[in-house]
Amino acid sequence: MAYISTNFLLFFFTISSISFHVIFTATVIEDLNNLQPPPDFNSTITKNCITNPYLRYCNSIPFNLDEIFKSTIVASHLCNISNNTNCVESFPKIDLHSQPKIAPLYLSFTFFWKYCPLTLTSINLSNNSLKGNFPSDIFHCSQIEKLDLSHNNLSGDLPVQNFYILENLTFLNLSYNDFSESKISDKHFFERFNSMSFICSGILPNHKHFRIKAVLLLIGFPVFVISMVVFLGWLCFWRPDFLPRFLQRRNEFTMSILKAATDGFSKRNLVGKTGTVSVYKGVLRNGSEVRIEIYLDNMSRENRRRFVEKSKILVQLSHDNIVPILGWCDNRRFRALITEWIGGxxxxxxxxxxxxxxxxxxxxxxxxxxxxxxxxxxxxxxxxxxxxxxxxxxxxxxxxxxxxxxxxxxxxxxxxxxxxxxxxxxxxxxxxxxxxxxxxxxxxxxxxxxxxxxxxxxxxxxxxxxxxxxxxxxxxxxxxxxxxxxxxxxxxxxxxxxxxxxxxxxxxxxxxxxxxxxxxxxxxxxxxxxxxxxx
Incomplete structure (x- = not known):
């Protein structure tokens, strides 16, 4: 009785100086703007600290009279809204369950949480669509035993280490929020609370989502590997000019490279044609202009092999007055010899x-x-x-x-x-x-x-x-x-x-x-x- 009376002596003073009619009908914002501390407010809280030095505001000497007074006003309103049986003698709980219009307002009163009553043991702010990070001001109420923040939209990292301040906390419910998946290495945190505290909170991996990710990984990774193999194969055999220079096959051109260089062997790039030989002007991917001489006659495998062997000799010719031969293309449909483009x-x-x-x-x-x-x-x-x-x-x-x-x-x-x-x-x-x-x-x-x-x-x-x-x-x-x-x-x-x-x-x-x-x-x-x- 002495503990409770001392703790609420300040509330008695405030309530005795204000009519109950005003308290129950006025809003908390109006009271905070209109009510002023009584003349002997400083001596009252001083006496309170002498009687019970463990009161929270006793540690803030010199006293911030304005903040302490405002906290009593908010406490009075919270006590009534939370349906406590006797707001003068007891303040056991804050119950703002399913009151999304006022819950964010009371959470914003930092001065209340800074001086929250020592009798407060339960806080329920569930189902209020709260957004943002975990409301860290609650940690000022270090004596609480129950905390329910479920069914909100809280996000970000959970301040796990701060929960050790709440030594008396035995019930915690953070379910149905959007916290970041934390790599919490401290096993004692999860041993301290029931696993039901973290259902769909984001803190622990969602097993359903995990299964979906596992299936996607099992299917996606092989598909990714196959796609990469196909893509690399396409680069190596069709468009090696996209590879780094040291990986490219020197002097060997593909039909795809020549097709890209001539805009699909367009007529505007055709500069000459005689019988089965067509000559195109092309531009390689590196910007070099080339002359592409294409032979459309059918050749046996042996003749194609001989063509490649002869081309390997021609690319070695090196003289100022010889048009450089850059390479060849050996395709089942046609053969080609590629040289530098010489104007004139x-x-x-x-x-x-x-x-x-x-x-x-x-x-x-x-x-x-x-x-x-x-x-x-x-x-x-x-x-x-x-x-x-x-x-x-x-x-x-x-x-x-x-x-x-x-x-x-x-x-x-x-x-x-x-x-x-x-x-x-x-x-x-x-x-x-x-x-x-x-x-x-x-x-x-x-x-x-x-x-x-x-x-x-x-x-x-x-x-x-x-x-x-x-x-x-x-x-x-x-x-x-x-x-x-x-x-x-x-x-x-x-x-x-x-x-x-x-x-x-x-x-x-x-x-x-x-x-x-x-x-x-x-x-x-x-x-x-x-x-x-x-x-």
Whole structure:
């Protein structure tokens, strides 16, 4: 009796100074705004602390009179709302079950929880749609024995360690909330309370959800693995250009890569077609422009294998005047050879449209001579079609040889003959296949007929010339006739060809080009032989 009386002495003072009519009819907000502490309020709480020093506000000297007074007002209202039997003598419980309109309001009165009555042993705030984190102010009421916060929308982490403040707590109900799944390592916390305290609270894993997750994991993980295997397989076999560079198969292209590079082999990217060969311009994923030469003829497995083996040789060709061959595509439906895209026109068109002067033609002849000598010594098995329409002229005037193949029975004499024809075309600007009835043989007969007496008829009439140029043209034509002479089996060797051309074209204007040629060529150590012969 002394304990309860002392604890509520402050309530007696407040209630005796205010009519019961006001307490029961006024709202808590109105009372907090309108009521003021009585004049002797400070002495009253001082006496209370002397009588019972364990009262909570006794630990806050100097007293916050405003907060303490407000807490008594809230306590009076809470005591009545909670249907306590005698609000003056006892305050055993706070029962705001299913009162969602006022429960959040009373929870917001921090000063009440700070000085909550020591007689309070039960708090029920269930079914109030409370939101946010756990209401930590409740921990001020360290003497409580029962706490029910079930059927709310509380979320976040549960402050497990703070529950050790509530030493008398024997009943806890946090069910049906949305707390975060906590990795609570302290087993004593769950041993202290019944498992029913945490039903659908989020604190413990929901077994139904766990089963769903387990089923999803058992089904989803294999599906994920299979999908990844399929995806990686697609990358490796169809679109390896999406892989990191060190994982890509060098020089090997797939049909999907070529299809993407040409927008599905669209007509606007088709730059040429002859028989079963189609030529497309494409752009690879890395932005490189390429020339894609596609062969649609059916091939046996053995021929496809040989095509790949030959392509492996062609990609190794390395010279400034050889269009780089990037790789190949070996597909059951078609084969393709991929080279760098070189802008400009071919030599045939260049001769017809630009009418280049002798110095420019000298540069082309020297460059081509270096290339054919490089191929002869480094790659004798590599054949090429050395016609003016198959040799490109780049924007900076460099000849670029294309259209390579692997000859099973390579013939040096045949290559020398083609080189001779190329030289004759460069000087005369004539087209053997178009302007002569007998083709190449008719062209050679025409040159022989006019050489050397009618040089003016042989040399391209649009080219500016003087005596020295005419003399050099005569020597070059004579050399071309030697290369194309099939009447005897004695043709000059490749070393002799380079020596003869170098000495014949040793005019001052051509010398810088030749010297630069020697420095720029990429034929490896064997090119030292060419350089030595040209000086």
């Amino acid at each position: 026109e071919n030599i045939e068109t260049w001769l017809s449209n630009s009418a280049p002067q002798w110095k420019q033609r000298v540069k082309v002849i020297l460059r081509v001579a270096l290339v054919v000598c490089y191929l002869h010594e480094e790659w004798p098995e590599v054949g090429y079609n050395l016609k003016t329409r198959n040799v490109l002229i780049s924007e900076n005037g460099e000849p670029m040889i294309t259209n390579f193949r692997i000859d099973d029975h390579h013939c040096s004499a045949k290559k020398i003959y083609k080189f001779g024809m190329f030289i004759l075309e460069m000087v005369t600007n004539k087209r053997p296949g178009k302007e002569f009835e007998k083709g190449e043989s008719g062209f050679v007969e025409w040159v022989k007929l006019n050489y050397p007496d009618n040089m003016e008829d042989l040399i391209d009439k649009r080219m500016k010339k003087n005596g020295l140029i005419v003399s050099q043209c005569a020597e070059v034509i004579g050399f071309g006739l030697i290369c194309t002479d099939i009447s005897n089996g004695q043709r000059p060797s490749w070393n002799e060809i380079l020596d003869l051309i170098s000495s014949t074209l040793s005019i001052e204007s051509a010398s810088p080009d030749r010297k630069r040629l020697h420095l720029d060529s990429k034929g490896g150590h064997k090119h030292a032989h060419y350089r030595g012969s040209m000086h």
